[in-house]
Amino acid sequence: MLVAWRYRKRKSFIQSFDPRAWIIFYICYLASTLFFWDARFLLPLMAIAVFVLLTSGVKWHEMRRAFLFIVGFVFFFAFFTFLTGRGGLEVYAQEHLVRRFEAPFSLLGWRPVLNITVERAFFAVSQLMRVFSLAVMTILIPYSLNPAHYGITFRGLGLPDKIAYAMDLTMRFIPTFGRDFQLTRDAQRARGYELEKISGGLIEQVRKLGPLMVPVTIHAISGSEDIIDAMDLRAFGVGPRTWLEQLTYRRRDYILIAAGVLLLVVSLGLSLLGYGTFWVPEVLIRAVGG
Amino acid sequence: MDKKFVSILIALVVILAIIVLGVYLIDPNLEFPLDRATVPLRFLFVVIGLAIAFAVYLATKENKAWEVGTREVVWMAIGAALYAVFSWLFNGTVFVVPSISQVSLRPAIAIPMFFGYAFGPVVGFFTGAVGNMFGDALTGFGLSPQWSIGNGLVGFISGLPLLFKDKKKSLDTVLIVSGVLTVIGVVVYFVNRSLPNMLFYDVEAGIFGDAPISLIAGISLLIGFVLVVLARFFFGKDIDVATAVTWGALGNILGIGFAAISDIWINGFSPAAAIVGEFLPAAGPNLIFAAILVPLLVVAYGSYRKQSGR
Numbered sequence: 001m002l003v004a005w006r007y008r009k010r011k012s013f014i015q016s017f018d019p020r021a022w023i024i025f026y027i028c029y030l031a032s033t034l035f036f037w038d039a040r041f042l043l044p045l046m047a048i049a050v051f052v053l054l055t056s057g058v059k060w061h062e063m064r065r066a067f068l069f070i071v072g073f074v075f076f077f078a079f080f081t082f083l084t085g086r087g088g089l090e091v092y093a094q095e096h097l098v099r100r101f102e103a104p105f106s107l108l109g110w111r112p113v114l115n116i117t118v119e120r121a122f123f124a125v126s127q128l129m130r131v132f133s134l135a136v137m138t139i140l141i142p143y144s145l146n147p148a149h150y151g152i153t154f155r156g157l158g159l160p161d162k163i164a165y166a167m168d169l170t171m172r173f174i175p176t177f178g179r180d181f182q183l184t185r186d187a188q189r190a191r192g193y194e195l196e197k198i199s200g201g202l203i204e205q206v207r208k209l210g211p212l213m214v215p216v217t218i219h220a221i222s223g224s225e226d227i228i229d230a231m232d233l234r235a236f237g238v239g240p241r242t243w244l245e246q247l248t249y250r251r252r253d254y255i256l257i258a259a260g261v262l263l264l265v266v267s268l269g270l271s272l273l274g275y276g277t278f279w280v281p282e283v284l285i286r287a288v289g290g
Numbered sequence: 291m292d293k294k295f296v297s298i299l300i301a302l303v304v305i306l307a308i309i310v311l312g313v314y315l316i317d318p319n320l321e322f323p324l325d326r327a328t329v330p331l332r333f334l335f336v337v338i339g340l341a342i343a344f345a346v347y348l349a350t351k352e353n354k355a356w357e358v359g360t361r362e363v364v365w366m367a368i369g370a371a372l373y374a375v376f377s378w379l380f381n382g383t384v385f386v387v388p389s390i391s392q393v394s395l396r397p398a399i400a401i402p403m404f405f406g407y408a409f410g411p412v413v414g415f416f417t418g419a420v421g422n423m424f425g426d427a428l429t430g431f432g433l434s435p436q437w438s439i440g441n442g443l444v445g446f447i448s449g450l451p452l453l454f455k456d457k458k459k460s461l462d463t464v465l466i467v468s469g470v471l472t473v474i475g476v477v478v479y480f481v482n483r484s485l486p487n488m489l490f491y492d493v494e495a496g497i498f499g500d501a502p503i504s505l506i507a508g509i510s511l512l513i514g515f516v517l518v519v520l521a522r523f524f525f526g527k528d529i530d531v532a533t534a535v536t537w538g539a540l541g542n543i544l545g546i547g548f549a550a551i552s553d554i555w556i557n558g559f560s561p562a563a564a565i566v567g568e569f570l571p572a573a574g575p576n577l578i579f580a581a582i583l584v585p586l587l588v589v590a591y592g593s594y595r596k597q598s599g600r
Binding site: 054138141156162163165166167168170171172173174176178181203206207209210213214216217218220221222224225227228230232236237 | 358359360361362363366367368370371374375376378379397399400404416420421424427428508510517566578579580582583585586590594598
């Protein structure tokens with residue numbers, strides 16, 4: 001049995017477009033965001049993401065789990081950056097110290113030191129904005145893309161029939177296999193398989209993952225026979241494929257695609273001209289007496 | 291040679307020439323381009339990876355292994371979905387997988403190796419590349435297409451033995467090539483022992499990808515390779531397992547190597563940093579999985595086939 005993503009028909013901004021147009025816009029958006037580390041440039045991009053999120057019509061209780069997971073991940077990532085300055089160190093040449101914490105203990109001669117600097121803090125903020133925008137735009141896709149349109153969407157984006165259909169099936173299988181994995185884990189637990197206590201040497205630990213991975217994989221392969229039969233009965237791949245649903249671009253879709261391409265071109269241009277690199281407000285530096 | 295083949299070949303050569311030129315023009319000094327336009331470079335490496343796979347296809351396009359029918363389409367989808375789900379579940383946030391001395395476990399890599407071996411290079415490539423893409427999307431990231439292609443190459447190379455009529459002949463060559471590459475990797479590690487392991491995070495200990503690489507992580511590739519050799523001879527009679535493991539090992543070394551080496555240009559790492567900081571801690575543990583989980587999958591699949599008569 002297939003488990004579906006939580007798509008519903010909604011009256012929303014994101015669902016008022018042709019899915020192909022939305023995917024093109026999404027890819028342009030993704031690439032544009034990657035160009036910038038400057039909070040001033042990231043702010044409008046983040047505004048787009050927040051606008052799409054607020055008008056998506058996805059209820060909080062529907063997306064709570066996915067959303068909390070991703071927000072947690074985003075903060076976790078930004079926090080890393082903040083603590084270590086890793087990733088940022090190469091971008092700014094000098095740091096302005098706000099406060100320095102030294103641990104009152106030392107581990108094997110190493111004393112943990114935390115330097116809070118304007119640059120690090122602001123780099124973390126920039127990264128937060130960047131990753132948040134990308135994550136929001138990504139998690140909205142399964143909620144807003146009609147599963148019946150997966151195949152024709154990928155086909156319409158120029159992929160060959162077979163690859164488009166394989167992408168369609170992939171998206172449909174992901175939630176199903178997630179469920180299968182949980183079932184298998186519970187079944188193995190009921191038989192006394194102790195996941196929480198995976199112990200032993202490296203090889204032993206790896207071997208113990210077998211009872212989780214092997215049943216899920218083999219079950220998926222054996223289940224595939226039904227789908228293969230069904231597809232063969234309908235003469236899959238014999239001639240050029242026709243799709244049950246038709247997608248047509250309307251004017252608003254062309255506008256969205258144009259907006260996406262424009263966004264990408266402008267971002268690329270700005271970045272080639274040297275804009276959009278990491279930026280710290282002068283005010284903050286002066287505030288700490290730099 | 292027919293006309294079409296020649297024209298495709300010429301197109302490929304031209305594309306490669308442009309790429310080579312592009313790499314030198316865009317980034318001749320290997321400066322750190324984190325805040326510069328790295329997007330075109332990422333896609334450049336996607337194109338290079340695809341071109342490699344396509345070149346292999348062109349060279350052997352008469353072979354049956356390249357046929358894509360209904361079964362292959364469904365297997366591609368299953369492989370990619372399984373890879374995405376497993377890499378999401380085992381990425382440490384949902385389902386905590388233990389790690390030993392900086393060797394973080396990523397058991398999902400066995401999936402593209404197994405699917406490549408069992409169902410051919412096309413299925414393997416799709417499983418690795420698309421599975422990695424969706425796996426990244428599930429965690430909310432989709433920033434490194436060159437790693438997707440690297441993972442695709444893992445599955446692709448694992449599937450190449452289907453091109454050979456006699457699987458046994460190629461095994462020793464593959465093993466020797468993998469061995470040579472392993473030794474090179476380990477030598478680079480011993481020359482640059484102080485470099486950080488960029489893939490290792492441990493919040494509680496205050497390590498954020500900046501701790502010097504540990505001995506185990508450094509030589510994990512060697513450990514993995516020894517395991518692969520052991521698996522190869524332990525299952526010497528079972529040619530299926532031996533083939534899957536040895537080709538999977540080569541695929542892992544080349545595919546992950548491709549992704550790590552492309553980061554030399556994309557993230558501006560020095561070649562040594564890319565090998566010690568990324569390639570070894572990623573490819574080493576992967577090899578350990580290749581040696582242990584892939585045989586389990588191959589044996590289970592073999593008995594499933596016997597039972598169902600397919």
